[in-house]
Amino acid sequence: MDITYAIEIKNARKVFRIGEEKIIALDDISMNIKTGEICCLLGTSGSGKSTLLNLMAGLEKPTKGSIIIHGKHIEKMSEKQLTNFRQKNIGFIFQSYNLMPTLNALENVSLPLTFRGVSKKAREKAAFTMLKAVGLEKYIKHKPTQMSGGQQQRVGIARAFVSKAPIVFADEPTGNLDSKTTQEVLQLMLSLAKKNRQTLIIVTHDKSIATFADRIFYILDGNIEKVEVNHEESRGTSDEA
Template sequence: MDMITLNHIKKIYRMGQERITALKDITLNFEKAKIYCLLGTSGSGKSTLLNLIAGLEKPSGGEIIFNGKHIETMSEKQLALFRQLYVGFVFQSYNLLPTLTALENVTLPLIFRRVPTKIRKKKAMEMLKAVGLENRANHKPSEMSGGQQQRVSIARAFINEPQAVFADEPTGNLDTKTTFEMMDLITGIARNRSQTLIIVTHDTEIADCADVVIHIRDGEVESIENNRK
């Protein structure tokens, strides 16, 4: 069953007088509980595509349907609620709040959802355990390595039990060994919970972890490669 449907998506940026076409007419389907990889070189438009699906940017044309809802027409307020309920994010640069501890960073999405303190603490602790950081719960981001920070970030992305998790170059700042650990972790959790995971990367090795690899080039879908038949 299709969970996310993109119909003739276009994205055009205006840079002063110039118009730069980032995405030209993309039509794609994402199924539930599968792991996708958007593979492409820098400037291919893969990150833009991810931002559109996640509701961070609005397309210049076309429609994005997530679980039957049109994202492209949502207001800022509705988008905030949509992100809170259905999606999780993992960023290249972790983006943890520097003043909060690991546990608090993981709890944050639950705070915004007004989950009672006791429940959210328990849930956050479980999530930290799942990423193997239960003994680092009270450390601040500045006291952790890059890999550990990314684990916290992954825990934060999954804590809301979102239907889809988006990861934009999640391993871009990590060494090879940690990269594979991280990929195992993130795909493991996604598969366990039958969540849709969409990873954006330029690394073909990472693409090997995905069920479906979508090659993007110059704002167009070049090919779709199904790894597991």
């Protein structure tokens, strides 16, 4: 059976230079993530998990190796090409929400569609539909400072999913939330990703959050220490890392 990969990483290495010092953030990583799969990059602070996410998202270029998203080598793209590629293919959910403080919830969620040239009427309709899906239809005119942390993260989730980007990256998405809100936010992210068959990559240091994923990639000292399969639908892919 042919497997369609959303992300293919081949022998990725990332070295940062600070003065005379050479820091190896990622050593030699190879892994594949299937289209529609929910994966978690799990590791402690400094393990390299965020650097790995940045390579996948095209925010950093590898020192060596290939990063292939939907068949395209993004490590060979210019900054302009990467920007256009991200707008069409990638959604982001951040730990600190990263909402525009001067914009209300509806405007924040519709922002990615603005960059795509969608008409104001169409993007506001799509944004309202997403805010309703995350339970915030009564808060569309609220600005970030008028909402709780959990509500702000729901706006962030709506923004990441509104354009139905094939891939969504979530970097410590529940780091600022209490345990009850964390569960609600995770369930929301998973249900939206599965509904639209989007690939979801969650970066976290929390093992309890990782258990929501189909596969967990344990990152340690810039390497994949092991891969754990959580759900039966992902079996047959654990040897791909």
